Amino acid sequence: MLEATTNPVETPVLNPALAAEAKIARIAVTVFPLLVVLAGVAGFLLPDAFKPLAPSVPFLLGIIMFCMGLTLTPPDFASVAKRPWAVVLGIVAHYVIMPGAGWLIAVALNLEPQLAVGLILVGCAPSGTASNVMAFLAKGDVALSVAVASVSTLIAPIVTPLLVFFLAGSFLNIDAGSMVLDIVKTVLLPVIGGLAARLFLKKLVSKVLPALPWASAVVISVIVAVVVAGSASKIVAAGGIVFLAVVLHNGFGLGLGYLAGKLGRLDDKARRALAFEVGMQNSGLAATLATAHFTPLAALPSAVFSLWHNVSGAIVAAWLARKPLTEN
Numbered sequence: 054m055l056e057a058t059t060n061p062v063e064t065p066v067l068n069p070a071l072a073a074e075a076k077i078a079r080i081a082v083t084v085f086p087l088l089v090v091l092a093g094v095a096g097f098l099l100p101d102a103f104k105p106l107a108p109s110v111p112f113l114l115g116i117i118m119f120c121m122g123l124t125l126t127p128p129d130f131a132s133v134a135k136r137p138w139a140v141v142l143g144i145v146a147h148y149v150i151m152p153g154a155g156w157l158i159a160v161a162l163n164l165e166p167q168l169a170v171g172l173i174l175v176g177c178a179p180s181g182t183a184s185n186v187m188a189f190l191a192k193g194d195v196a197l198s199v200a201v202a203s204v205s206t207l208i209a210p211i212v213t214p215l216l217v218f219f220l221a222g223s224f225l226n227i228d229a230g231s232m233v234l235d236i237v238k239t240v241l242l243p244v245i246g247g248l249a250a251r252l253f254l255k256k257l258v259s260k261v262l263p264a265l266p267w268a269s270a271v272v273i274s275v276i277v278a279v280v281v282a283g284s285a286s287k288i289v290a291a292g293g294i295v296f297l298a299v300v301l302h303n304g305f306g307l308g309l310g311y312l313a314g315k316l317g318r319l320d321d322k323a324r325r326a327l328a329f330e331v332g333m334q335n336s337g338l339a340a341t342l343a344t345a346h347f348t349p350l351a352a353l354p355s356a357v358f359s360l361w362h363n364v365s366g367a368i369v370a371a372w373l374a375r376k377p378l379t380e381n
Contacts, residue, residue, distance in 0.1 A: 085183070085270045086367070089360040092274035096281030103282035107344060110279055111235065113272050114341045115243040118206075120265045121182055122247020123258055125203060133200050139323055143201035146313035147331045148212055151176035154305040156220045158298050166224040168291060170217075171351035172298050173224075174339045175358050177216040179205040179240075181333030182269055185326075187366040191373035193325030201330040206244060209338070210236040217342075228346060235345060240338060273337050273359060280340045280356040283349025291353065299357045303365055306332030321379045328369070333362045 096103050133140045155176030159169035180202040188198035214232040221227055251258050281288065310331025314324030340355035 085273075086360055086364045088270055088274045089277050089363065092278040093281045093356060093360065096278035097285050097288060100282035100285040103278045106275070106279045107283060107349075110276055110341050110344055111239045113276050114239045114337050116272050117182060117269050117337055118240050118243035119247040119250075120269050121206070122244040122249075123251050124262065124265060125199075125244070125248045125251060127252075133204060136197070138317070139197055139319055140200045140204060142313060142317045142319070143197065143327050143330050144205055144208070146310055146327060147180060147201065147205055148177075148216065150309045150313070150331050151178075151302070151306050151334065152216045152220055154302055154309075158301050158305075159224075162294060162298055164294065164298065165291075167348050167351040168295060168298075168354060169224045170221045170227075170347055171339070171343050171354040172295075172302060173221040174217055174343055174351070175299075175334050175336055175355050176302065177213045177220070178335040178339045179209040179213070180330050181335050181362060181366075182273075182337075183363060183366065184329040184333040187329040187333065187370045188326040190367070190370040191325045191329070192322065192378065193329070193373070194320075194322040195326070197323050198326040198330055201327070205330070206240060206335070209335075210241050213338075213342075232342060232346060235342060236338070239341060240335075276337050276340055277356045277359050280344065280349065280352040283344065284353045287350055288353065291350070292357075295354055295357050296361070299354055299361050300365075303332055303358065303362050306334075307365065307369055308332075325373050328373075329366060333366055334358060336362065 152173065153176075155173040158164075159172050164172065182202075184202055185195055185198040187193075189195045210233050213236060214227075214229040217232065218227045218229040284291075307328050311324045311328040313331065314327040319327070336355045336359040340352045340359070343352035343355055
């Protein structure tokens with residue numbers, strides 16, 4: 054994740070020590086959708102080559118979350134105390150809008166149970182790992198973006214399973230307790246491990262920071278390839294409806310996230326940050342949980358979301374960056 058200091062007038066200024074990370078992050082975000090597309094095509098055309106990697110998906114997600122932990126610092130969490138209203142608003146908006154939208158879209162499109170659960174699971178996941186990069190590119194409030202993404206990730210072991218249980222329980226049997234343990238192992242512990250490494254191995258970590266966006270992009274692409282390989286036989290039939298559901302889901306998140314900031318009387322930079330914090334999900338986590346607890350088909354919405362939210366996020370960020378910041 055990116056660090057920032059806020060300026061009331063100008064675009065957030067990155068910590069000079071992370072300037073290289075910011076530059077590489079922008080490149081990675083631009084190239085990332087292409088990597089995911091190539092990974093998805095590879096998984097579809099060569100399913101037998103990627104299916105054996107399915108048991109390694111939780112480990113791969115752990116690598117991504119460890120990388121996220123490496124980018125966190127105490128000031129990221131201190132910003133929560135400085136403006137709790139904005140952070141709480143972002144967390145509530147994230148965990149209300151996206152789960153609710155996922156359920157509504159699944160019902161409206163009459164998705165089959167596995168796909169419905171998969172879409173809801175995406176909505177119940179914490180913020181996406183690239184959301185703060187998009188906030189930076191959109192001239193948004195990066196510090197707020199980091200704070201919301203960090204807190205949403207840390208509370209995910211409790212919030213995500215409960216939301217999935219209540220919203221998706223009517224479609225399939227949900228083992229919320231097992232899901233809690235999986236999120237603790239694949240998300241919470243790796244993030245804490247990365248944060249500890251950042252605190253105690255500062256010099257070593259500073260050398261690898263610029264490579265983290267690429268590492269995350271490559272690992273997520275591998276996860277997508279594995280997920281697509283697992284459901285390759287059903288993609289042709291289900292791909293169209295899943296893509297429509299994901300586009301609607303992501304669009305509602307981006308638009309309603311910005312609106313939530315406006316209704317909460319936050320400034321324009323904060324609204325831009327919340328748009329991405331609400332609309333971009335940790336689809337890698339959703340894919341991991343779907344694969345572990347349901348079927349490969351349930352993980353398909355996560356794979357499609359992983360591609361689409363980076364494409365739409367980059368487009369929206371570029372559009373917002375061209376718009377002047379408003380006073381209210």
